[in-house]
Amino acid sequence: MGEASERFAELSRIAREKTESSLDSVYSQILAQPKTTLVLLVILSAWLGNIGTGFQDQIVDDVEIFLPEGAESTDLLLEVREEWSTDVGFIYIKSPNAEDPDLFGEAYNITNVDILHEISWIEGDDEYRKPGIKQNGLDWNKTDHGEEDGVLWIISIAQIIKEINSSDGRFNNAMCDHTGERITLGVIDCDALAQSPTGNGGLYAIPDEQERVDEIVNQSNGSLGALAKDTNGDGVWDTTAVLVGMISSNQIDKTGKWDDYKEFFAHVDEVIEEENRPSQYRMTNMTHTGLSKILEDVSDAIYLDLLDMMPISLFLTVLIITLLHRSWKVVIISGTPIVMALAVTFGTTVLLKMTLTPMIIATFPILIGLGVDYALHMVNRIEEVRRKRIDAAVEENEKRRRKGQVQLEVPDLWDPDFYRSCVMEMSKTTGIAVLISAATTVVGFSVLILPNIVSIIPIRSVGMTLVAGIIATLVFSMILVPVLIWLLKFNKRTNPPMWGSISRLPVKHFAIFLLLAGSITFAGLANLDELDKPISGSDQTPDNIPSMEAMVEYSNTFSGGQTSLFIFDASKHISDQDKKIRSLEVLDAMDALEKRIAEVEYTNTTSLISFLEAVPVVFVEPTSGIELYNGNLWGLLHEECWESNSLECAAWIPLDATSTDGKGREHLRKDMVNVAYDTLSKEVQWMLTNVDGSKALVYVTQPYMNLDNASMLRDDIDDMLGEPVEEQGIRVSPLTGGLPVSLDINEGIHDTQSYTTLLTLLILTIVMCFVFRSIRLGIFTMVPVAAIIVWQPLLMSSGDVNVNIFTAMIGTIVFGIGVDDAIHVMHRIQEEGETAVGMSRAVEKTGQTIFETTATTVAGLGAGFFVAFPGLVNFFILMMLLIGFAFLTSVFLLPACLTADHVIRRRIKGQSSFIDFGEGAVLTDENMSAVDAIIE
Incomplete structure (x- = not known):
């Protein structure tokens, strides 16, 4: 041990001498x-x-950069990223009624046809526009999957109204595409539909008549109430938001128009800028917000x-x-x-x-x-x-x-x-x-x-x-x-x-x-x-960032803003459907789970079912012309007369004869799931299901809140998601996105x-x-x-x-x-x-x-x-x-x-005191020796 210590001391001395020699040489040259x-x-x-x-x-200010590596929510989010967009932007919109209800009354309701046209203009629709990307709305190409305009889907009150207004044409087309053994020629002229690009239905646009808009609002079964709010209690919806699903930041450059989110967000701001909108579409105040925008x-x-x-x-x-x-x-x-x-x-x-x-x-x-x-x-x-x-x-x-x-x-x-x-x-x-x-x-x-x-x-x-x-x-x-x-x-x-x-x-x-x-x-x-x-x-950001202020206000108004999601995977479900998510058993299992989650405090869900419940439909028996059902797509799929032979369902029974095995209603109902799905627009489908049709996303929205409280909500939801689904072959992921990532x-x-x-x-x-x-x-x-x-x-x-x-x-x-x-x-x-x-x-x-x-x-x-x-x-x-x-x-x-x-x-x-500064008297000691004094 002693030899090792001496060796170490010797090596230290040599290293010190060499270092000092080198330093001396360096400083000599520097100071020379x-x-x-x-x-x-x-x-x-x-x-x-x-x-x-x-x-x-x-x-880099993308959301991904702040995600903790290795966390379960991060891994799930990356899984979602492979097939869906998880970057959601918001356009927060307020009509003048929100600021001054006395001066701006019912005419400034969000469901006013002029305001809806204004919202639809910035979203993009089928109406004629001027040349230039700033004049054609954010999502000017509904079928490009975001490859041209960077927008995968848009959800708003205007979009739902456009969805419903154009749903009859898509419904008719879907009936022709999924005929199976049904006799539909007496109800729908498929040859005529082939000649009409709109399928004899409404345009994907806001109707010009206020009566038609009011009719659609009434047919929506209250679903539009979640997209527009009355903030001052005067009975007028004065605030709404446009949710924009964007392709991810690492793909935005593939559009060939923007290199990154910074440029894309600048484009969004230019589109919604009041000066860019036509003079008749300048009634509302619009603010661009969302997590990615706030980070930017x-x-x-x-x-x-x-x-x-x-x-x-x-x-x-x-x-x-x-x-x-x-x-x-x-x-x-x-x-x-x-x-x-x-x-x-x-x-x-x-x-x-x-x-x-x-x-x-x-x-x-x-x-x-x-x-x-x-x-x-x-x-x-x-x-x-x-x-x-x-x-x-x-x-x-x-x-x-x-x-x-x-x-x-x-x-x-x-x-x-x-x-x-x-x-x-x-x-x-x-x-x-x-x-x-x-x-x-x-x-x-x-x-x-x-x-x-x-x-x-x-x-x-x-x-x-x-x-x-x-x-x-x-x-x-x-x-x-x-x-x-x-x-x-x-x-x-x-x-x-x-x-x-x-x-x-x-x-x-x-x-x-x-x-x-x-x-x-x-x-x-x-x-x-x-x-x-x-x-x-x-509360850690300054007061003068409009996107943050808008997000806080949106969160308070809509009890949302923090969007989480989970994957509903039916890829292993036993079904004769090629696209497993279109099975009614799968959709029913999803609906049951959603209803349980919706019981969690401050929590709302959005899925395929939300849109199926919002789209109205009228179903007529093909031979007699009798109206069998008048409601929404989800209600049609769950009409009891598909299975019942009661007196109330007498008009439905002839449908059994449309199939050679006498089970026409059973076969027709399966086909109607495909019809209902294809009645939804492509952007809604892309928002909620993957391309293969084997998985679906369920969005879970909550307001921004104290994370201690939010943690308990997440645990409650994850407990529900972790329970086995009764329907075999279905996998449900834990919650990911906004809340879990936070x-x-x-x-x-x-x-x-x-x-x-x-x-x-x-x-x-x-x-x-x-x-x-x-x-x-x-x-x-x-x-x-x-x-x-x-x-x-x-x-x-x-x-x-x-x-x-x-x-x-x-x-x-x-x-x-x-x-x-x-x-x-x-x-x-x-x-x-x-x-x-x-x-x-x-x-x-x-x-x-x-x-x-x-x-x-x-x-x-x-x-x-x-x-x-x-x-x-x-x-x-x-x-x-x-x-x-x-x-x-x-x-x-x-x-x-x-x-x-x-x-x-x-x-x-037992030794003497340590604290001695040499200030005390000096005493003689036998060991001391005398010193000669020098007198000058």
């Missing part, structure tokens, strides 16, 4: 040509910075916030540095490496085409803070070394003068060799501390990159950017700080004398500091459940917050033990950082600071920044010695620098108060407070803990 070095780095950073100006194009708008708003915030952050940083140092030179020295590192970092992300997310805004102030930290520690140490050497030379000359000896040459402050030697000493001391702190910070932030730990891609992208940024900041600081000090001939003033007395406080009064920190830590532990608060959404994102973020914090604590503690070659010192170094993480819940419970996707990263980020302070203090304690005097000197020498870096970082983060996002403001408030606490715990709690350790161990061993 400082201007050339600066110019080359400026060119490099300017080139990458120019590339980095396009980093906004790297920001939020991303743009964050980018604009970033542009507004950066100058403020830089100004505040410069202001604080100037006030603390009273020199513009130190602003250049500490600021230049940061600006260059940021340029290189974001240029590299664009050059390597790294995936970025709106959360990238969080990296800017963090990198600025770390950059200032590295630079100021190096500046202060170089100046300290120079002052110490010059002061030592002056003191030695004073002694020589008194003794009448020849005086030595006092080093010139700007002598190249002297300056390089001071830089080298800095690199051997503070430089090592900076390197260690950067390395440990990189290790800490690397936790955010691990897919097994962090399932949320946006958080991983922040971790990756931070790691790259920290490495760039370290390299630029190590090179440029000595170069800029030399070029600017910067000479720092001495530290304020107050740190001499402050530095003794954590040693003298260690018990007070421990008691105070312990009390706060205990309170933090008691409030740990604050970190389990559900992730908040709409809950899984919430869980993923909380898990990320917990796992990353604990794992970072563990990893950094192990690293510290190796760095300081002591388990004891490694643990003590992490105590200040661990303490402030435990204090975080107190801040979460003390105001409007809530959990969000930004604050979930706080633990790891504070570890990254806070451990820097602790490393610098501990490293200096090792230099000065682990005594009362040594620790007070360490605090005196590093305290001012840590205070300066903390004040500068907090000032830079203060620009966060100027952003419009409450979620970001919360993030920056937490960061500022916790970084401030990191300063206090590193400078005061860490020495207090070490002092307590020594005091306790000395008392156990």
